[in-house]
Amino acid sequence: MPYEPPPEIAELSLVALAELVAARKLPPVDQWTPQAVSDSRMVIKGDGRWFHDGGEIRRPAMIRAFAGLLRRDTDGQHWLVTPAEKQAIAVEDAAFIATDVSRIGDALVFRLNSDDTVIADAGHPLVARGDGDTPALYLAVRHGTEARLNRSTWLQLVDLAETDLSVNSRGARFSLVPA
Incomplete structure (x- = not known):
């Protein structure tokens, strides 16, 4: 099939x-x-x-x-x-790659390279790592695994961000800037 x-x-x-x-x-x-x-x-x-x-x-x-x-x-x-x-x-880095993101209602919805769909929320947080010059964003997927956002998905997310470079999804707030 x-x-x-x-x-x-x-x-x-x-x-x-x-x-x-x-x-x-x-x-x-x-x-x-x-x-x-x-x-x-x-x-x-x-x-x-x-x-x-x-x-x-x-x-x-x-x-x-x-x-x-x-x-x-x-x-x-x-x-x-x-x-x-x-x-x-x-x-080598993350088990998955986030290849697309859309804002639907109050949610950020990600498509992974495995064709999985993950909605960012408190149980599936976005985490910024790296530094200001080379940030890397990761999304918690399941069972401890993560997806790294590819460049185009990261740019999509930046377009959706507020002026402080943070985003909200399902009541949770995530910074796009590494701490």
Whole structure:
């Protein structure tokens, strides 16, 4: 069956977006505690490309499936988790790249390179890192993973920002300037 990407986020209402997010049935990787541990021989590059044994994974459906199994522990290690095993995965920067943002009602809605949709809020905060010359913005996704905003998404967000370079989403306020 061919993979059908979700619709453009700017074309949807907040209710439709919430239904889209709820419709994605993700496995409960945060509840699994497998005893078997190994290395997946996978790398997620800083630009969001996925590799296995040095070869790039190019199928969007496969990346989306793997993305649903990701979790990051408190030490910063990323894992692909199943009920039977967890496999370490090397991540150069962030597990995801935010490729688009739209303001819909009182929410900032992000599209990720995995075709996931994340609404920024207190549970999915935006965090500014780096410094004033080279800021980097990250969005909390799920299970400890993050998405780094690509340049065009960062510029979209700056256009939506208030004069103090902050944005509001779902009642939460986020600075776009590193502390």
